[in-house]
Amino acid sequence: MAKAKTRIVLVMVVFLAVCWAGMLMGHTESPAQTQARLLAQADDYAADRLYVRAIPLYKEALGYAEEAADEEEIEQRLLETYYAYGDMASYVQLVEERAAENRASADEYVAAANYYLSMGLSNRALPILAEGIENLGETDGELTRLWEENRYGYRWRNLGYAEIKPAGDNGYYPVNNGSLWGFVEESGTVAIDMKYDWVSAFSGGYALARTGDRYYVILEDGSLYSAQDEAMTEGLGIFDGRRVLGKVGETWSYYGIEGEPIAASFQFDAYSMNSEGFAAVCQNGKWALMDDGGNYVTEFIWDNVRLDERGYAVNGGVLVAQKDGVCVLVNADGTEVSGFRFADAKAPGSDELIAVCDDSGRWGFADRTGAVQIACQYDDALSFNSGLAAVKQGDVWGYINASGEMVIEPVYEEAGSFFAGAAVARMNGSAGLLLLNYDGGEEE
Numbered sequence: 383m384a385k386a387k388t389r390i391v392l393v394m395v396v397f398l399a400v401c402w403a404g405m406l407m408g409h410t411e412s413p414a415q416t417q418a419r420l421l422a423q424a425d426d427y428a429a430d431r432l433y434v435r436a437i438p439l440y441k442e443a444l445g446y447a448e449e450a451a452d453e454e455e456i457e458q459r460l461l462e463t464y465y466a467y468g469d470m471a472s473y474v475q476l477v478e479e480r481a482a483e484n485r486a487s488a489d490e491y492v493a494a495a496n497y498y499l500s501m502g503l504s505n506r507a508l509p510i511l512a513e514g515i516e517n518l519g520e521t522d523g524e525l526t527r528l529w530e531e532n533r534y535g536y537r538w539r540n541l542g543y544a545e546i547k548p549a550g551d552n553g554y555y556p557v558n559n560g561s562l563w564g565f566v567e568e569s570g571t572v573a574i575d576m577k578y579d580w581v582s583a584f585s586g587g588y589a590l591a592r593t594g595d596r597y598y599v600i601l602e603d604g605s606l607y608s609a610q611d612e613a614m615t616e617g618l619g620i621f622d623g624r625r626v627l628g629k630v631g632e633t634w635s636y637y638g639i640e641g642e643p644i645a646a647s648f649q650f651d652a653y654s655m656n657s658e659g660f661a662a663v664c665q666n667g668k669w670a671l672m673d674d675g676g677n678y679v680t681e682f683i684w685d686n687v688r689l690d691e692r693g694y695a696v697n698g699g700v701l702v703a704q705k706d707g708v709c710v711l712v713n714a715d716g717t718e719v720s721g722f723r724f725a726d727a728k729a730p731g732s733d734e735l736i737a738v739c740d741d742s743g744r745w746g747f748a749d750r751t752g753a754v755q756i757a758c759q760y761d762d763a764l765s766f767n768s769g770l771a772a773v774k775q776g777d778v779w780g781y782i783n784a785s786g787e788m789v790i791e792p793v794y795e796e797a798g799s800f801f802a803g804a805a806v807a808r809m810n811g812s813a814g815l816l817l818l819n820y821d822g823g824e825e826e
Contacts, residue, residue, distance in 0.1 A: 470497045535819035580592040732766075735771065803818040
C-alpha cells in the first residue's frame, strides 16, 4: 500500500514538473522579444516626457542588441532622451564612446563640444572637435568652424625675466635674471636656482651649463653631473640625452655625457643641433647635411643654413639652405625642391607653411612646393608651428593662422614660435610665455 502511494506521489510530482516547465517555456521571451518590450515601454515613457524612467529601459535594451543596426537605433533614442532630459554629461559620455569607435555623427561632436565650451572647458571641447574632423574627414563645416573659433585661445604669463629660451623635453625653461641663468617651470615656479653663467635646454634628463670658464653636464635637480674638457670654450647643448655639442679651440664636435670625445674626426666650423636624425655642419664656410651616424647626406655645397630658435635646421623632413644668393628647400635625402626659390626664408616649422621673403624685403608664407599661400606683406615672420606663425608689423609682433587671420594681436616687442603649446615673447621689456589653452597634444 505504501509503495502504491509513493508511486502516485512521484507521478504527480513529475506531472506537475512537466506542467511547470511547459508554462515556463510558453512564457519565456527571446532576446529580441525582450528588447522590443523594453523599447516599447521606454518609448511610451519618453513620449510622456518621463525621461528618468525611459533612460534605464533604453540602456537595458542595449544589452539585448545583437545587430549593429539595432545598437545604433537604440543609442540614437538614448541620445535623444539624454538631450531632451538635459542630461548632457551622459549625452557627452555616450558620444565619446561612439567617437572612440568612429560611429559619432557631426551633430553629436558639435553638441558635445558645445557642452564643454559652455562651461569654459575648451581643453575638453577641442580634442572632441579634432577627433571629429579627423574621423569624418571634414574640411568645411560646423566642426571646422568651431575648431577655428576656439583653438587659438591663449593666456599671457609675464615671468619678468631678462631672457627666456624654449623649454627642453622636461618642460623646464632656461631663464636669465639679468646676470645668471637658471630654470623655471611653465607656471613660473623656479625649478633650478639662477646660478649659472649659461645653460642649454634639457634633453633626456641632462643640460649643459657653464660656471666660470668650465662647462658641466647638470641634472634636473641642478647637481653637477660631469665636467667637460677644460679646453671647451663654447657649448651648444645636448641632444638625445647622450651627446654634447661643444667647441674646443676653433672647431665643434661631439662629446659624451661624461665629457669624453666620441667623434674626434667630426670637426666643424659651425653646427646645428641634431633633429630628426640629422644635423647641418659647416667646414671652410660651406654647409652640408650629416646624419646621426656621421654619414654625409650631401657635400659641402651651401653658403648658409637657417636655424630655428632651438638651433634646429631640420624640421618636418626638410631644411632651408642658402645657395648662390637665394634660399632653397632641401629634403632630408639631400634633394632640392625645384620650385622653392626665395630671396630669404626662415627655418621650417612643424607645419607646412614656411616664412619666405621676396625681393622687396617683405615676408609671407609658401608651402613646401614653393607656392606662395600668404602674400609677402609683413616686416618679418617665422615659419608655422602649432597652427600659428609669428609676424611683425612695424615694431610689434602678433600671430596669424594658416588663413592669414591675425588671431593673437600684434602687441609684443619680440615673439618666438610655438613649441608644445608655448611661445617665448616679450612685452613691455619683460620676457614671458604665450600659452595656448589647447596644444593639440603636441610633443616638443
